[in-house]
Amino acid sequence: MEGMNSSYAVGDLRVSDAERDGVVERLQDAYADGRLEHDEFDTRMQLAMTAKTRGDLAVITADLASAPRFGAVDEAPTGEDRMLAAAAHAVAVPTLFVGPLVLMLVSGKRSEYVRRQAAEAVNLHVTLLLITIVTFGVGGLLYAVTWILSIIAAFHALAGRTFRYPWILRLVKEPRPGISG
Incomplete structure (x- = not known):
């Protein structure tokens, strides 16, 4: 145990498959919303799947953090x-x-x-x-x-999950969380 450093920064901690899956979902939502180009989506997916630390994952979604995720609902559906x-x-x-x-x-x-x-x-x-x-x-x-x-x-x-059909025109707009209309 000698020589081991227990004072790792949060960004240096290793990630789990569940944490990677959360980032993959966020990237898929951003791509479906048109916030990522196809090439950028592919690159970020590769980075997410090979990320070792939480810091690696944070960089992948840093510019997507402030955008509301589609499908995020304030309360779970009844x-x-x-x-x-x-x-x-x-x-x-x-x-x-x-x-x-x-x-x-x-x-x-x-x-x-x-x-x-x-x-x-x-x-x-x-x-x-x-x-x-x-x-x-x-x-x-x-x-x-x-x-x-x-x-x-x-x-x-x-199951209470949001489903988005691929390759369709979205003429009827879905409300975003916190926005009435």
């Missing part, structure tokens, strides 16, 4: 909120954007979590409808994929 959010994704399969829109307008006033998830489902199906119109119906083949994504999103919502 069981009812999770069920309604899951329903917003699931009801989109037979009703397209109409069912999630109704849930967003009715239940979204009461719960920010439900509003976010319903808005995401509305955005997906409006995007898909526009693709179908522009491609003269050929884009309708994507509906099979969206049914699978809707089921995955519903399970995420039931």
Whole structure:
């Protein structure tokens, strides 16, 4: 034990997989929000996965710290909120954007979590409808994929996690934590 220094700075402490996972989630959110370019995202992901100390991780997200993370909610969603959010994704399969829109307008006033998830489902199906119109119906083949994504999103919502569909137009904006609207 002689020669060991027990006065390490916090930044010099080794990181755990859980700490790396938190940074990876923050980077994924920043990329999904458009705050990181693809190349920068790849570089930072590599750095996060190979980081040894807390200081290494802090550098990776230093310029992202002040931006609000999407999906951060002041309070954990209730069981009812999770069920309604899951329903917003699931009801989109037979009703397209109409069912999630109704849930967003009715239940979204009461719960920010439900509003976010319903808005995401509305955005997906409006995007898909526009693709179908522009491609003269050929884009309708994507509906099979969206049914699978809707089921995955519903399970995420039931677990109280935020789900973001990839490559969609976000015409209906989700509220940010602490911002009413």
